[in-house]
Amino acid sequence: MQVEHVEDENRFVVRLDDEEAELSYLRAGPRVIDIQHTYVPEDERGHGVAEALATAAFDFARERGYRVVPTCPFVRRWLETHPDEAKLVDAPYAKRLEDRPRP
Secondary structure, X not given: OOOEEEHHHOEEXXXXXXXXXXXXXXXXXXXXXXXXXXXXXXXXOOOOHHHHHHHHHHHHHHHHOOEEEEOOHHHHHHHHOOHHHXXXXXXXXXXXXXXXXXX
């Protein structure tokens, strides 16, 4: 599966047959990206597309020395199973994650 970074649109894309899956972000500061939303068409869910998008976004942040704010609910859940990536989470947001009640 190939993930394309469309940097001028602040999104990562996987082109599917007739649709696109995407992860969109905003620049939240000079070296901070805020991952806002991940979308995968319903018939493509469960095939690792969202995982590939999140991985690409975190790879991008790491390569550029950026911090990440995970506003997207999928990315917040993804971080629970990828604790090594949590070191890229922006410090003020990371503190809020640590302080939240666990189920």
